[in-house]
Structure formats: structure tokens, C-alpha cells
Amino acid sequence: MYHGLVNDDFPEEIRNFLITYSQNSSRDSAGIARYLNHSCAPNVGVRGLFTLVAMREIKIGEELCWDYDMSEDIDWQMDCSCGSPECRRSIRGFRFLPEDVREKYRGFISDWLVEKYHLKKD
Ligand SMILES: [Zn+2]
Incomplete structure (x- = not known):
């Protein structure tokens, strides 16, 4: 599943x-955050560096999922089979996110990536 370690x-x-x-x-x-799975159609996003917030209304019993590419951009890769119609099949880091996905995630991307890529925060 993992193609590279985050940090040995x-x-x-x-x-x-x-x-x-x-x-x-x-x-x-x-x-x-330790217990949430990745999804390419997340209902939770990153606020600041370590806070997860709802991106939309979440129904009782609905699984909370975030997109790991909202905070990761290092030399690391994970196959994805989240099952959403938007599935990218691979989680490889923020730099590989398509522009339309970046736009959809605006306001829910880790501050360090907002700074690194000079993104609009809201
Ligand atoms: Zn996926």
C-alpha cells in the first residue's frame, strides 16, 4: 500500500x-485525525495545521473522511480505492492535485501548503 515512508x-x-x-x-x-480515513470526496478538511473541520453538513452515522493531500506534499504515495466517483486512484501529495480539486478545497488546506504555494486562504 505505501510506496515510501513519510519519515524513517x-x-x-x-x-x-x-x-x-x-x-x-x-x-x-x-x-x-488518527482514526479518519482518506477519501477523494472528503467531508472534513484542515484548518490551520492540525485542526479538522466539517466542509459541509455531515449526517449522523456518516463516516468522517479527509483528503490526505490537504496536508501532505512530501515524497510519498498511497494507492486509493475510496470508491468515490472523484477517486484519483493515488494519493501523492498536494502538488499533484488537479486545479479544480484545489479550488474545491480552498479554505480546507493546511496552512503550510497555503504558504508554500501562495494560495488564497478563503
Ligand atoms: Zn480515492
């Missing part, structure tokens, strides 16, 4: 739960 310095049990917050820094996503 982290203990193995944490590596798959890292969230990047600068070009060279990651940490354990901890909290609820």
Missing part, C-alpha cells in the same frame, strides 16, 4: 499516522 525517524507504529506541518516536519496526527 519515527517509530514504525506512528509512521502511517503522521501529519506534515512544514516542508521538513511531521508529527503524530494524534487525536481524531
